[in-house]
Amino acid sequence: MSDIARLVLKLSARDAINAEEEQALSEAAGGTSTYEPGEEIVREGVPQTLSRLLVEGIVARMKLMADGRRQITELHIPGDFVDLHSFLLKRLDHDVVAVTRVRLLNFPHEGLRRITESRPHLTRLLWLNTVLDGAGHREWIVSAGRRTAIEHLANLFCELLVRYRVVEMSDGRSCPLPLTQQQLADACGLTPVHVNRVVQDLRADGLIEWRGGELVVADFDRLAALGQFDPAFLNLVREPR
Amino acid sequence: MSDIARLVLKLSARDAINAEEEQALSEAAGGTSTYEPGEEIVREGVPQTLSRLLVEGIVARMKLMADGRRQITELHIPGDFVDLHSFLLKRLDHDVVAVTRVRLLNFPHEGLRRITESRPHLTRLLWLNTVLDGAGHREWIVSAGRRTAIEHLANLFCELLVRYRVVEMSDGRSCPLPLTQQQLADACGLTPVHVNRVVQDLRADGLIEWRGGELVVADFDRLAALGQFDPAFLNLVREPR
DNA sequence: CGCTCTATTGAGACTTGTCAATTATGGTGG
DNA sequence: CCACCATAATTGACAAGTCTCAATAGAGCG
Numbered sequence: 310m311s312d313i314a315r316l317v318l319k320l321s322a323r324d325a326i327n328a329e330e331e332q333a334l335s336e337a338a339g340g341t342s343t344y345e346p347g348e349e350i351v352r353e354g355v356p357q358t359l360s361r362l363l364v365e366g367i368v369a370r371m372k373l374m375a376d377g378r379r380q381i382t383e384l385h386i387p388g389d390f391v392d393l394h395s396f397l398l399k400r401l402d403h404d405v406v407a408v409t410r411v412r413l414l415n416f417p418h419e420g421l422r423r424i425t426e427s428r429p430h431l432t433r434l435l436w437l438n439t440v441l442d443g444a445g446h447r448e449w450i451v452s453a454g455r456r457t458a459i460e461h462l463a464n465l466f467c468e469l470l471v472r473y474r475v476v477e478m479s480d481g482r483s484c485p486l487p488l489t490q491q492q493l494a495d496a497c498g499l500t501p502v503h504v505n506r507v508v509q510d511l512r513a514d515g516l517i518e519w520r521g522g523e524l525v526v527a528d529f530d531r532l533a534a535l536g537q538f539d540p541a542f543l544n545l546v547r548e549p550r
Numbered sequence: 551m552s553d554i555a556r557l558v559l560k561l562s563a564r565d566a567i568n569a570e571e572e573q574a575l576s577e578a579a580g581g582t583s584t585y586e587p588g589e590e591i592v593r594e595g596v597p598q599t600l601s602r603l604l605v606e607g608i609v610a611r612m613k614l615m616a617d618g619r620r621q622i623t624e625l626h627i628p629g630d631f632v633d634l635h636s637f638l639l640k641r642l643d644h645d646v647v648a649v650t651r652v653r654l655l656n657f658p659h660e661g662l663r664r665i666t667e668s669r670p671h672l673t674r675l676l677w678l679n680t681v682l683d684g685a686g687h688r689e690w691i692v693s694a695g696r697r698t699a700i701e702h703l704a705n706l707f708c709e710l711l712v713r714y715r716v717v718e719m720s721d722g723r724s725c726p727l728p729l730t731q732q733q734l735a736d737a738c739g740l741t742p743v744h745v746n747r748v749v750q751d752l753r754a755d756g757l758i759e760w761r762g763g764e765l766v767v768a769d770f771d772r773l774a775a776l777g778q779f780d781p782a783f784l785n786l787v788r789e790p791r
Numbered sequence: 792c793g794c795t796c797t798a799t800t801g802a803g804a805c806t807t808g809t810c811a812a813t814t815a816t817g818g819t820g821g
Numbered sequence: 822c823c824a825c826c827a828t829a830a831t832t833g834a835c836a837a838g839t840c841t842c843a844a845t846a847g848a849g850c851g
Contacts, residue, residue: 354782372692374778380695382688394685397678397791402685402783426670433666436677437638443680444635444643446687447613447623453694454739455619458807489829498695500808505831537615541595542643550638699839730797741840746799798847808837815830821823 312341312364312414315388315476320434322475323441324550330431337420338362344407350391351405357395359417363387366411367487371495372403381496383445384408384469386485388476394439396421409487433550444542453498456537458507461497463536466517470526471540481529487522553582553605553655556629556717561675563716564682565791571672578661579603585648591632592646598636600658604628607652608728612736613644622737624686625649625710627726629717635680637662650728674791685783694739697778699748702738704777707758711767712781723770728763 313334320326341364344350350368351357368385370392382403385391391405396418425432448468452461469486473479490508494501511517516532518525526532554575561567582605585591591609592598609626611633623644626632632646637659666673689709693702710727714720731749735742752758757773759766767773 370688372688374692374696378696380692382691394681397674397681398685398785399787399789399791400782400785402785403688425674429667429673432670432673432677433638436673436680439677439684440635440638440680443684443687444639446684446691447611447644449691450623450687450694450739451613451615451621453691454621455615490831491829498691501830502809502832503807505829506807509831541641544639544641544643546640548640550640731799732797742798743800743841744839746797747839750799792851794850796847796849798845800845801843802841804839804841806837806839809835811833813830813832816828817826818828819824819826821825 311335313338313362315364315478316362316390318476319388320438321547322545323437323547324434325547326431326434330428330434333424333428333431337416337424339415339417339420342413342415344411344413346407346409348407349404350407350411350413351395351401353402353404354400356400357392357418359415360393360396360421361391361405361413361415363389363391364412364414367408367485368411368413369406369408369492369496370403371406379495380498381492382449383442384488384496386469386472386476387478390416390438393435394442397439408492430550437550441544444544448542458497458499458503459510460536461499462493462504462507462511463516463532464538465493465497465536466511466524466526467529467533467536467538467540468543470524470529471543471545475543475545483523483525485522486519486524552576554579554603556605556719557603557631559717560629561679562788563786564678564788565675566788567672567675571669571675574665574669574672578657578665580656580658580661583654583656585652585654587648587650589648590645591648591652591654592636592642594643594645595641597641598633598659600656601634601637601662602632602646602654602656604630604632605653605655608649608726609652609654610647610649610733610737611644612647620736621739622733623690624683625729625737627710627713627717628719631657631679634676635683638680649733671791678791682785685785689783699738699740699744700751701777702740703734703745703748703752704757704773705779706734706738706777707752707765707767708770708774708777708779708781709784711765711770712784712786716784716786724764724766726763727760727765 368391369381370383372380473484490504491501494504604626609632610622611624613621714725731745732742735745
């Protein structure tokens, strides 16, 4: 499976991408890098000259506060650019850290710039990619602002399951979830203690199973109802962009 | 003052934009529309064929939940596109509503598409605009997830003050804030009752004054410290994009 | 000069956080 | 293969921040 295969799946779920564009993407890519769990991939505020596509593993975007509080603002799975926005921002407003062992494919900004100079449609697809991040962020704002802890977790699990499905890493019933409860807490703005209790409730209600880094959604409909999960924000509509 | 003047100020704070590009933007614009307070400008899920630039007033992006809970995911001030992302998404994942009486300048997607076909740099500036929204969203996720109510409000007030300053609608000490406490509550994921108490605390501490839709930040440094406000996420660095 | 919307206040409930201890789990060296 | 270690998960008791419900006061507007 090529390094950009899951990105192509992700894009194909929203618009047609032709072989020539796929080729242009491949040509814009540089080498790959590997990071160990917990390693920092990008530090907030440091000028960047390339963006990274996640090929394998899980990556978190994390904001750190001076007193040690931390908030994960997005979780990335294979096929996601973890910092395509650095192409425009130059410096990130957050850290990017490896959750598991990960492999990343580098896209020098120079090559991305060339795409914007010569390939309007591919440019729009990349732009779309960053705009999808924004839609994801909005859903997380709602979860953090207006959902209870159990609704928040339920919503997040649904989101991950569907996103894994798009890149063909889930059959729609189970997906990887190799996170600690601490990391889940940082993603949801909760304490690990409370996450633990809520996860146990979800298990007791027969909604999920979760062991050995694998999440099994036993009853998607009920989990989605609990978390008010609506996949609309993922924009899974194939149409010209 | 031209309808795109504040957008140009906003972009100019991040990169040089030349007269020709400014002209191209003007030409991409269609007519203006006006909405009354509370009016819905864009409904979630409805296909869009144009994007809107806010010229006057305040607009909220709002997510509604089935049971009536609501969360504002972004507050827009003049110079902001309220739904530039609809150019790529086609349908929005949220409503766009007028908070005050507002005037909007329409940008048909057709014209934006023409820009992407012929003006790579201007395209990147528009892309940057949506990416800045994303950075704002991330800050809001942190506020909702990890900040206390008083920190959250303090942070939001600092953000608005600085953003108004960029578009030259603030002297750095005061800015418009014609919101109800209910709307502020919806932006912060709190109840209006609690917002009321926190606002009173901020007043009692001599950090802000707020009457008649005008916010006066009496002690910005202390307010910023309380809210851990760091303008870095606004990316106010003028450099080639 | 009412009327309606918004702001304010109080009392009590509830979700989530804090602190601290205990148990489980997975990897490692002997 | 087993004991050991560090990390992660789990549990309990209690505190705290925010919410809920309800009432009152204030402000803008026709």
